[in-house]
Amino acid sequence: MKKSTTNSRILHIFILISLIFISLIVYMSYFELYGKESIMANSYNRRLKANEAGIIRGQIFDRNGEVLAFTKVSDGAMSRNYPFKNLYAHVIGYNSDIYGKTLLEAQYNDTLLGINALGLVGNIVSLVTGEDKTGDNLILTIDHNLQAKARELMGDSRGSIVAINPKTGEILAMVSTPDYNPNESSLEKNWDEVSTNESSPLLPRAILGLYPPGSTFKIVTAIAAIEDGLVDFKVEDTGSVIIDGKTFSNSGNKAYGELDMTSAMAFSSNVYFTKLSELLSSKKLIQTAEKSGINKKFSFDLPLNKSSINTEISSKTEFAATVIGQGKLLVTPLQMALICSGIANEGVIMKPYLVKSVSDKNNKVLTETIAKKLYKFTDAKTSELIKDMMIEVVRNGTGQKSAISGVEVAGKTGTAQNEKSNQGEGNDHAWFIGFAPAENPEIAIAVILEYQSKDGGQIAAPIARKVISEWLKNKKK
Amino acid sequence: MNSYLIKKEKQPNPMTPMHLVALIDLSLFTLLSFRSGVFVMFILMIGASKVVLNYLTYIILRKYKMGDTYLAIIVAMILSLGLAMQLRLSTDVGFKQFIWYLTGLSIFLVTSSIFQLVNKRIRSIWFFYILMIILFILTLLIGKSINGAKNWIVLGKISFQPSEFIKILFVFFIASFVSNPEALRLKLGDRSASPKWILMIMVFIILGFFVLQREFGTALLIFMVYLSTIYVFEKAITFIATNAILAGSAALIAVKIMPHLQVRVDSWLNPFADIAGKGYQITQSLFAIGSGSFFGTGIGFGYPHFIPNVETDFIFSAICEEMGIFGGIAIIIMFVLLLYRGIKICLGLRDPFTKSLAFGLTITVAFQTFLIIGGVTKLIPLTGITLPFVSYGGSSMLSSFLILGLLQALSGSILREEAFEFEKIDNK
Numbered sequence: 044m045k046k047s048t049t050n051s052r053i054l055h056i057f058i059l060i061s062l063i064f065i066s067l068i069v070y071m072s073y074f075e076l077y078g079k080e081s082i083m084a085n086s087y088n089r090r091l092k093a094n095e096a097g098i099i100r101g102q103i104f105d106r107n108g109e110v111l112a113f114t115k116v117s118d119g120a121m122s123r124n125y126p127f128k129n130l131y132a133h134v135i136g137y138n139s140d141i142y143g144k145t146l147l148e149a150q151y152n153d154t155l156l157g158i159n160a161l162g163l164v165g166n167i168v169s170l171v172t173g174e175d176k177t178g179d180n181l182i183l184t185i186d187h188n189l190q191a192k193a194r195e196l197m198g199d200s201r202g203s204i205v206a207i208n209p210k211t212g213e214i215l216a217m218v219s220t221p222d223y224n225p226n227e228s229s230l231e232k233n234w235d236e237v238s239t240n241e242s243s244p245l246l247p248r249a250i251l252g253l254y255p256p257g258s259t260f261k262i263v264t265a266i267a268a269i270e271d272g273l274v275d276f277k278v279e280d281t282g283s284v285i286i287d288g289k290t291f292s293n294s295g296n297k298a299y300g301e302l303d304m305t306s307a308m309a310f311s312s313n314v315y316f317t318k319l320s321e322l323l324s325s326k327k328l329i330q331t332a333e334k335s336g337i338n339k340k341f342s343f344d345l346p347l348n349k350s351s352i353n354t355e356i357s358s359k360t361e362f363a364a365t366v367i368g369q370g371k372l373l374v375t376p377l378q379m380a381l382i383c384s385g386i387a388n389e390g391v392i393m394k395p396y397l398v399k400s401v402s403d404k405n406n407k408v409l410t411e412t413i414a415k416k417l418y419k420f421t422d423a424k425t426s427e428l429i430k431d432m433m434i435e436v437v438r439n440g441t442g443q444k445s446a447i448s449g450v451e452v453a454g455k456t457g458t459a460q461n462e463k464s465n466q467g468e469g470n471d472h473a474w475f476i477g478f479a480p481a482e483n484p485e486i487a488i489a490v491i492l493e494y495q496s497k498d499g500g501q502i503a504a505p506i507a508r509k510v511i512s513e514w515l516k517n518k519k520k
Numbered sequence: 521m522n523s524y525l526i527k528k529e530k531q532p533n534p535m536t537p538m539h540l541v542a543l544i545d546l547s548l549f550t551l552l553s554f555r556s557g558v559f560v561m562f563i564l565m566i567g568a569s570k571v572v573l574n575y576l577t578y579i580i581l582r583k584y585k586m587g588d589t590y591l592a593i594i595v596a597m598i599l600s601l602g603l604a605m606q607l608r609l610s611t612d613v614g615f616k617q618f619i620w621y622l623t624g625l626s627i628f629l630v631t632s633s634i635f636q637l638v639n640k641r642i643r644s645i646w647f648f649y650i651l652m653i654i655l656f657i658l659t660l661l662i663g664k665s666i667n668g669a670k671n672w673i674v675l676g677k678i679s680f681q682p683s684e685f686i687k688i689l690f691v692f693f694i695a696s697f698v699s700n701p702e703a704l705r706l707k708l709g710d711r712s713a714s715p716k717w718i719l720m721i722m723v724f725i726i727l728g729f730f731v732l733q734r735e736f737g738t739a740l741l742i743f744m745v746y747l748s749t750i751y752v753f754e755k756a757i758t759f760i761a762t763n764a765i766l767a768g769s770a771a772l773i774a775v776k777i778m779p780h781l782q783v784r785v786d787s788w789l790n791p792f793a794d795i796a797g798k799g800y801q802i803t804q805s806l807f808a809i810g811s812g813s814f815f816g817t818g819i820g821f822g823y824p825h826f827i828p829n830v831e832t833d834f835i836f837s838a839i840c841e842e843m844g845i846f847g848g849i850a851i852i853i854m855f856v857l858l859l860y861r862g863i864k865i866c867l868g869l870r871d872p873f874t875k876s877l878a879f880g881l882t883i884t885v886a887f888q889t890f891l892i893i894g895g896v897t898k899l900i901p902l903t904g905i906t907l908p909f910v911s912y913g914g915s916s917m918l919s920s921f922l923i924l925g926l927l928q929a930l931s932g933s934i935l936r937e938e939a940f941e942f943e944k945i946d947n948k
Contacts, residue, residue, distance in 0.1 A: 050867050052752040053879060057863045060886045064856050067890065070899050071809070071845045079810035087795045088807040089826050 086143060094158065101155040101178035103135055103147065105187040106213075106399060111135060112148075122227060123148075127187075129222040130194055133247035134185065134345075134397065137225035142234065146247065146345050147181065147397065154179050154401055177404040184213035184399045192513045193218045196506045202472075202492040203248040203376040206510060209384035209478060209487040211414040212393030215514065217377075219248035251348045253373040254491060257459030257499070258311045259474045260368030262382060262429060265304060267331040268319055269425050276322065278302050280314045287359040291317040291367070294458065294498065308432040309440025311456060317363040325356040328366065335382045335392065335420050337374065344397040350378040369460055380489035383476040385420035386429050386453070387484035392418040434481050442475065445504035447512055451481035454507065456499035469496035475503035479511045486514045538578050541596045542571045548604050555608065555820045563607055566618050570596075570603065573625060586632055587932025590861050595909055595924055598854045601847065602910035605839050608819050609831050613912055620914050624921030631925025636933040643873055645696035645703050649722060652689050655682040656729040663733070671733045683730070683738045684906075684919035687888075688926075690726065690742045691880035698753045699873035716750075716759055727767070734780060737891055737903025743767055744887045745880055753876055788901035801828050805896045808834075808841040809848075816844030831912040833904050837896050851910070852893065859886045865931040870938055878930045881923045 084091070100123065103112035111131050115122050123138045125131060136146025144152060157178040193204045193216045206216040221244040223237045224230065230237075237244045246252060268276065280299040283292035293299070293313050299306070307315030329352055333339060337350045353371035356362045364370035377395065385392040394417040401410045420426075433453035436442040442454040454477025463470040473495040478487040488510055490503040549567020553560045574596045581589050599621060607614030659682050664672045672679050697704065697719055704715035704722075723746050730739035747760055775781045783798050791799030791806075804827040812822060824830050824838035831838075840848040862882025869875040885908050892911075895902035906916040908923075 048755070049752060049875070052755065053863060053866055056748050056752060056879075056883065057859065060859060060883065060890070061856060063890055064852055064886075067893060067897070067899060068849050068852060071840075071848060071897055072814075074806075074809065074897065075813055075845055079806070082792070082803070082806060083810050085792070085795070085803070085807070087800075087803060088811075089804075090807055090811050090823050093823050093826075 084143075092140070095156055097176060098156050098158075099177045100138065101157065101180040101404075103155075103181045103183065105183055105185050105190070107187065108182075109187040111183070111185075111187070125225050127191075128224045128226065128229075130190060131185075132222040132225045133219035133249065134183070134190075134217050135225070137227075137230055139225075139227050139230055141227075142230060147183075150344060150346075151181055151398065154181065157403075179409060180402045180404070180406070181398050182400045182402060182408075183397055184208075184215065185217065185397065186215050186514070186517070188517060189216040189510065189514050190218065192216075193506075193510050194220070196509055197492075200492045201242060201248075201494070202490070203252060204488065204490050204506070204510060205249050205376045205380040206486055206488045206514065207380050207384045207395060209387035209484050210393065212384075212395045212417070213399065213414075214395055214397050215486060216510065217249045217397075219246070219250075219252070219376075247345070248491075249376045250343070250345050252375060252491075253348055253350070254376070254472055254474075254493075255372060255459040255461055256368040256374045256379060257457035257472065257474050258313075258368055259379055259382075259455050259457035259476050259489075259499075260372065260374075261308060261311065261316055261366070262386065262433070262455055262476075263332050263335065264316055264319070264323070264328060264366040265308060265429055265432065266421050266425055267328045268304070268323055269428055270331070270421065271323060271327055273319065273322055274304060274428065276304060276319055278307070278312075278315045278318045280307075280312050282314065284314045284317055286317055286321070286363045289360040289363070291363055305432045305435050306440075308455070309435045309438075311436075311441050313367050316366050320363045320366040321359070323366070325362050325365070328352075328362075329354055329356070331421070334418055335385060336378060336418055339418075341394070341417060343395060347377070348375055350374040368457060376489050376491050379474070379476050379491075380487060381417075382420070383455075383478055383489060384484075384487035385418070386426050386433065387478040387487045388426075389423040390419065390421040390426040391416055392420050430481060433477065437477070441498075441500040442477065442504050444500060445475060445477055445508040445511075447479065447508055447515075450479050450511075450515060452479040452508070452511065453477055453481045453484075454504065456504060458498040463494060470494050471496075471498070473497060473499040473501070473503040475499050475507045477504075477507050477511070479515065485518060486511055535578070537590075537593050538574065538596075541574055541593060541600065544597070545571050545574070545600050548600060552604055552607055552819065560611075563611070563614075566603070566607065566615070570600070570618075570621075573622075577625065577629070580629065581632075581928070581932075584633075585932065585936075587928055587930075587935065588861055588865060591858070591924060591928055591931065592628075594854055594858045594861065598851060598858075598909045601839060601843070601851060602835065602907075604819070605835060605842070605910070606831060606912055608842070609824060609838065613831055617912050617917070620917040623914070624917045627918055628921040628925040628928065631922055632928035632932065635926055635929035636937065639874070639929075639934055643696050643699060645693060645700070648689050648693040648696060652686050652693065652726060653729075655686055655689075656726075656733075658682065659733060660729075671735050681913075681915040683733070683735050684915040685922075686726075687738055687742055687745075687884055688881070688919060688922060691745065691877060691884060694746060694749045694880055695873050695876035698749065698876040699871070716754065716756060720759075720763060724766070724770075727770075731774060731778075735904075736781065736784070737895075737905035740903060741884065741887050741891060741905065745884050748883055749876060749880055752879060753872065784901050784903070788898065791898070801834070802896070802898055802902055804828065805834050805837040806898060808837045809845065809897060812841035812844050812847075814844050814846055816840070816842045816847055818842060832906060832916075833892065833902075833911065834896050835911050836893050836907055839910075848893075851907075852889075855886060855889045855908075859883075862886075862927055865927060865935070868935055869930065870942055874930055874934055874938065878927060881927055881930075885920070885923060 100114040112125050112135050115124055136148045138144045138148040155178045197220045201220055204218040207214055221242050223244045280302050282296045282298035283290055291313050299310050299312055302312055302315045332352045337352050340349050351373050361370050365372055381392050394415040396412050400408050402408045430453050433455055437446050437452045437454045441456040445452050445454050457474030459472040473492045476489045478484040488507050490507045492503055545567055549564055553563040577592050606617040663670045664674050671681055671683055701715040704718040706713045727739050775785055787798040791802045795803050808827055819842045822841040824841050827834045827837055866878040869878055891903055892905050892907045894900040908920040
């Protein structure tokens with residue numbers, strides 16, 4: 044009797060230890076699947092650098108083969124070079140021994156190093172031959188001329204320009220200012236300055252900057268209204284209106300008389316749209332905004348901040364502010380460019396992308412990105428109606444400075460109040476979004492200039508015009 | 521009667537797994553000898569010798585009916601992975617490890633042949649206890665510190681870690697208690713203190729010695745062995761609870777007052793807070809395991825040298841980096857198999873001393889494996905103990921083979937002897 048109980052207790056211990064070992068195996072698997080994710084990029088992980096030793100990092104080209112980044116090898120030492128200095132700081136980022144990697148250099152690190160399923164095979168070959176291994180190249184959708192032009196037009200202003208091919212989602216230009224020189228030597232020299240400057244030169248505003256959209260958001264409001272059958276809504280505009288005790292007025296308190304939706308869009312009448320809000324449900328507006336990607340995350344070649352709209356609009360005044368792009372509403376410049384490209388592309392927003400293809404060291408193309416639909420924003424009929432309104436904005440309304448002779452431009456201006464606006468003049472954000480040619484759009488663009496004294500129609504629209512002309516001119520060549 | 525032995529005859533031929541080990545050895549060491557791009561005959565010869573020795577050991581065990589042949593096969597497999605990893609880390613260290621393996625193997629064969637002769641002669645609890653105390657005092661008097669713990673004895677060219685052998689003596693000590701607890705009964709006039717409580721005091725003194733030498737891992741290890749053995753053979757639940765609470769509070773106080781121990785706990789809870797200092801080892805280990813993922817980088821394609829003490833305490837991380845956690849899990853499974861064979865031997869034994877001995881030795885290896893693997897993967901705080909048969913080092917290798925030799929003897933000659941004796945008793 045004694046023996047059998049002793050033996051059963053021996054089995055208890057055996058089972059206990061086996062369970063301990065099983066938990067160890069489960070824990071290790073969990074670590075590989077989820078646990079390690081947050082720690083592997085730590086700068087104390089010397090493997091990150093060791094993996095790169097003896098590998099010549101791939102080059103980065105624009106869509107026409109212009110070299111935007113390359114690695115120079117001299118006396119066995121490698122250095123990453125960005126010949127256009129600041130120009131691609133907010134697209135390609137930097138690859139530094141000291142400061143790590145950002146943006147494309149970080150997101151496409153494995154590709155640039157040629158570390159993938161086939162990478163190991165390549166490694167063995169170079170092990171035998173003793174040669175340095177070469178990583179793969181990235182060919183971007185960016186057009187170098189357009190990018191340079193856009194950057195030049197931004198001058199010293201802070202802000203962003205995003206230009207997209209609305210039919211494919213290819214990003215043609217993406218500028219964020221201020222910027223910095225990503226070459227290792229200048230990065231090291233200026234790091235303290237750029238990392239602490241209050242204008243945040245390290246912030247890629249196009250993808251991470253969050254701004255109130257201002258009147259450019261009226262496009263989303265108009266889509267919601269049209270889809271709800273409010274296309275024929277008319278208002279007698281007296282320059283201001285009181286909604287639930289709060290006064291909403293037009294820019295400069297201008298009175299426009301009787302307005303339909305098209306003329307209200309053209310003059311960017313706040314009175315018209317806030318009155319419209321009384322007939323519109325907030326649920327419908329939020330739904331429409333979300334169909335354009337606001338409140339949603341999608342995968343992109345670069346890290347992305349989520350644009351957001353408050354989903355629990357509590358009062359009539361908050362809703363009235365939201366329909367004209369104020370209120371608890373924040374968007375990235377890329378998001379506004381996507382909204383605009385959705386109108387240009389019959390209501391369908393294509394998935395934006397920056398990397399057109401990947402090639403090996405002999406420039407043989409390995410993979411090519413295929414254009415994909417991202418969101419169905421609205422139907423073709425509604426987008427056609429909105430397009431006509433945006434044409435009217437440029438022909439006779441607030442966006443006339445974006446007009447190009449011989450090309451029909453569609454657009455919408457915006458002047459967004461922000462946290463600094465109550466400090467007086469010169470603190471609103473100037474917006475312009477648009478596309479051209481209206482009948483067969485080849486480029487959709489969003490321009491934002493931070494803290495300006497002039498409105499979007501005055502200063503953002505001319506920049507958009509020049510960028511659009513540059514693109515269309517080069518395309519004709 | 522004697523169902524254990526009869527069943528054994530019917531078992532399938534264990535020669536098949538032996539061939540499997542040989543196959544793995546040959547492919548592993550052939551690849552390893554080509555690793556640098558140039559063929560290194562020397563590495564292939566080590567592999568070939570190992571294969572020959574595997575078969576030789578197996579044949580000896582079979583021929584002289586020395587008991588469970590699976591023990592040696594399982595350990596041969598663990599050794600293959602360990603030796604291959606040591607050779608990959610450094611041919612020099614790998615070769616030394618091979619020499620330790622040869623020495624260990626001889627100890628294994630000698631122990632398994634002669635243990636029967638001393639088994640019944642030395643069972644005095646005081647003998648084992650005093651031997652342990654002498655080793656402790658020797659270490660404190662003439663010990664050298666290596667890597668922060670004063671736990672080495674250096675005699676001329678030979679240096680060894682007494683704790684590796686104290687843990688075996690401890691198992692003998694506990695087994696002596698289990699077989700004859702009355703040896704510890706203290707009589708004070710009419711009243712007598714229960715032997716269990718005397719044992720407890722003696723064990724806590726040993727734990728105190730380990731803490732003095734900063735051998736927290738071994739302290740924890742023998743404490744786990746102690747509690748498990750008491751549970752199995754005494755079934756004294758309240759006694760075990762008292763022990764656990766006492767040791768737990770002692771540990772808490774120790775963490776508070778010993779900065780060295782505090783550091784270990786801190787670097788377990790948040791190694792990234794002081795990644796350049798105290799957290800460096802464990803984070804480097806995690807980076808290694810993480811970069812290996814499930815299938816590993818392939819032998820020679822990782823950077824195990826980035827981990828400090830990689831060939832001793834962190835050898836498991838190196839295996840995970842280059843062979844993946846599947847390689848690591850294979851090692852764990854191998855130790856679970858070893859545990860299973862040990863428990864099986866233990867179940868067959870009937871004499872309390874040998875039964876307790878087999879049990880203690882088996883779980884010593886199992887708990888030690890868990891403590892070090894759990895430590896380097898950050899599941900539990902890191903305690904500097906070695907992975908049996910895999911970590912580099914003479915003391916570790918020899919004590920592991922000593923344990924294996926004892927288990928082998930217990931499964932062979934002693935089991936047979938007991939079966940014979942109990943048959944006589946049963947027939948009476």
